[in-house]
Amino acid sequence: MEALLNTGSTIDEGRLAKGGNKYSEDYKLECAVCWMCAEDYASLGCPDKVAVTSRDGRYTIAVYSKVTESVRSGHVFIPRSIWANVVVEPDTFSTGSPRYKGSPVMVEPTNEEVLSAEEIVLKLYMGGE
Amino acid sequence: MVFKNIICPVCGGSCDDIQVELKDGKIDVQNACKMGNAKFQEVVSHHRILKPTIRENGKVKDVSWDEALEMAADILVNSKRPLFFLGSETSCEAQEVGLHMAEYLGGLADSNATICHGPTVMGIQESGMVGATAGQAKNRADMIVYWGVNALESMPRHMSKYGVFPRGYWTKRGRFDRTMVTVDPRVTPTAVASDLHLQLNPNSDYELLSALFTILNGREPHPSVEEITGIPISVMKQTVEMMKESNYVSIYVGLGVSSSYGKHRNIEIALNFVKEMNNYTKCNIGALRGHCNVAGFNQIASYLYGYPFGLDFGKGYPRYNPGEYTTVDVLREKDVDAAFVMSADLVNHIPADSAKYLAEIPMICLDIAPCPSTTAADVVLPGVIDAMECDGTFYRLDNVPVYFEPFTDSPFPETKSNEDTLKQLFAKIKAKKEA
Ligand code: SF4
Numbered sequence: 001m002e003a004l005l006n007t008g009s010t011i012d013e014g015r016l017a018k019g020g021n022k023y024s025e026d027y028k029l030e031c032a033v034c035w036m037c038a039e040d041y042a043s044l045g046c047p048d049k050v051a052v053t054s055r056d057g058r059y060t061i062a063v064y065s066k067v068t069e070s071v072r073s074g075h076v077f078i079p080r081s082i083w084a085n086v087v088v089e090p091d092t093f094s095t096g097s098p099r100y101k102g103s104p105v106m107v108e109p110t111n112e113e114v115l116s117a118e119e120i121v122l123k124l125y126m127g128g129e
Numbered sequence: 130m131v132f133k134n135i136i137c138p139v140c141g142g143s144c145d146d147i148q149v150e151l152k153d154g155k156i157d158v159q160n161a162c163k164m165g166n167a168k169f170q171e172v173v174s175h176h177r178i179l180k181p182t183i184r185e186n187g188k189v190k191d192v193s194w195d196e197a198l199e200m201a202a203d204i205l206v207n208s209k210r211p212l213f214f215l216g217s218e219t220s221c222e223a224q225e226v227g228l229h230m231a232e233y234l235g236g237l238a239d240s241n242a243t244i245c246h247g248p249t250v251m252g253i254q255e256s257g258m259v260g261a262t263a264g265q266a267k268n269r270a271d272m273i274v275y276w277g278v279n280a281l282e283s284m285p286r287h288m289s290k291y292g293v294f295p296r297g298y299w300t301k302r303g304r305f306d307r308t309m310v311t312v313d314p315r316v317t318p319t320a321v322a323s324d325l326h327l328q329l330n331p332n333s334d335y336e337l338l339s340a341l342f343t344i345l346n347g348r349e350p351h352p353s354v355e356e357i358t359g360i361p362i363s364v365m366k367q368t369v370e371m372m373k374e375s376n377y378v379s380i381y382v383g384l385g386v387s388s389s390y391g392k393h394r395n396i397e398i399a400l401n402f403v404k405e406m407n408n409y410t411k412c413n414i415g416a417l418r419g420h421c422n423v424a425g426f427n428q429i430a431s432y433l434y435g436y437p438f439g440l441d442f443g444k445g446y447p448r449y450n451p452g453e454y455t456t457v458d459v460l461r462e463k464d465v466d467a468a469f470v471m472s473a474d475l476v477n478h479i480p481a482d483s484a485k486y487l488a489e490i491p492m493i494c495l496d497i498a499p500c501p502s503t504t505a506a507d508v509v510l511p512g513v514i515d516a517m518e519c520d521g522t523f524y525r526l527d528n529v530p531v532y533f534e535p536f537t538d539s540p541f542p543e544t545k546s547n548e549d550t551l552k553q554l555f556a557k558i559k560a561k562k563e564a
Contacts, residue, residue, distance in 0.1 A: 015164050019174070023500075070316040081477065090479075099390070101331060
């Protein structure tokens with residue numbers, strides 16, 4: 001499914017990040033989550049986890065899925081965090097700021113493991129160091 | 130002992146009424162929100178970074194402060210084009226030393242604004258801003274608009290301290306004297322608490338603002354704007370009428386405006402709309418700045434070097450060109466060869482291409498708790514917590530400077546503050562350069 005990705009704060013994302021708990025299970029359960037409406041969730045086959053892929057197809061991240069009434073069909077939300085930023089458009093339109101809001105992404109069901117923030121850094125960014 | 134009127138160093142709200150009691154290795158915090166409280170707990174937390182570390186042959190090891198500073202200085206002196214990311218969770222005084230280091234080494238200096246309200250600042254440069262302090266808005270505004278910002282979750286006390294609930298001089302009944310409107314593609318908790326929620330389609334802020342502008346000028350917007358924005362023209366007209374009938378409208382914009390498609394142009398048209406609205410009633414606009422002292426960097430970089438963020442000292446004098454000298458872009462284009470990241474978890478907050486390159490190049494990170502940036506760093510320097518363990522200055526969301534005093538000391542005999550750590554590093558850099 002094609003969707004527009006919105007990212008932003010949630011209060012518990014803020015509480016865990018500011019409290020220095022980015023490597024906790026709670027942080028992963030709060031932030032590695034893709035919110036979508038019931039209609040989109042059903043059309044994907046009600047998966048527990050989804051793979052979100054950047055528009056250019058170069059980056060994919062597995063996150064848990066969550067049904068919400070707060071977004072419309074075709075729009076998904078991931079709390080601002082390393083999971084969301086893996087697939088955020090890096091182009092800044094000559095402003096310096098990437099598209100944290102409204103990046104086009106692909107969302108598909110997946111069985112891949114949801115990585116922790118530390119695993120993303122080690123595996124994805126540091127090449128398995 | 131109970132300490133009163135402590136400043137919270139977490140978001141741009143810079144709440145100045147925090148009460149703290151340190152007792153038996155525990156900290157009791159009153160008045161702070163969930164986010165603020167969590168950071169105050171860092172003073173006594175078990176995961177606090179207490180020792181400098183370096184990465185050698187892929188292995189991380191503890192070293193002395195002197196060794197860590199030596200290695201950091203070596204990395205920066207040997208770099209052709211270092212990036213100084215001077216994060217917002219520290220004082221202007223520390224950021225100032227960082228800026229001077231960037232100038233001295235001919236590097237780049239940037240801060241959280243670049244991945245936050247950078248486009249807002251650019252919009253202000255385009256068209257100027259009808260601004261006000263948070264206190265003005267609190268005392269006068271009877272209509273509050275949160276556009277592209279979920280205040281309840283990004284600056285949790287904004288609504289209760291400045292925006293919606295407090296009793297102001299002209300708004301004596303607090304919430305009852307104010308109308309609250311939220312413009313957001315999501316039904317956020319802030320939207321739920323509003324009197325009117327415009328649930329616009331993502332990336333249609335510019336179109337919605339243009340239509341409101343057209344209505345304000347007494348014209349009819351093109352009917353296609355309904356489909357583009359998802360908002361009926363009748364609701365747009367109602368919103369403009371509500372604004373015109375108010376005594377004072379205060380608009381707070383968030384990343385929903387500055388980060389969506391259109392970026393600084395969204396802000397520019399919002400600012401022009403506000404100017405026009407002042408022909409009918411009083412109206413001001415301001416950014417809800419989520420990061421603590423992000424406004425401070427813009428202020429001091431502007432008065433020291435003339436530009437608010439994304440400065441390049443490569444030619445020996447400051448240059449500014451967002452998109453070319455800004456953090457995400459220089460990392461994506463592999464245009465720097467070392468980085469100093471202070472009081473900001475940059476690896477966590479930038480897109481994959483930029484984060485990956487940042488993890489590849491030599492990086493020094495100054496922070497208080499383990500996070501993706503410290504994991505990827507080659508040198509980690511423990512941070513001192515501003516407003517808790519040392520004094521200094523922050524700028525609040527409305528660009529009001531706030532001097533803060535600590536209630537305890539730096540846990541490190543080697544440094545009093547991040548400013549102190551940076552000064553020690555700068556001294557080593559100068560000694561190496563001049564040798
Ligand atoms: S609103 Fe911001 S400044 Fe105020 S207590 Fe919460 S985090 Fe701290």
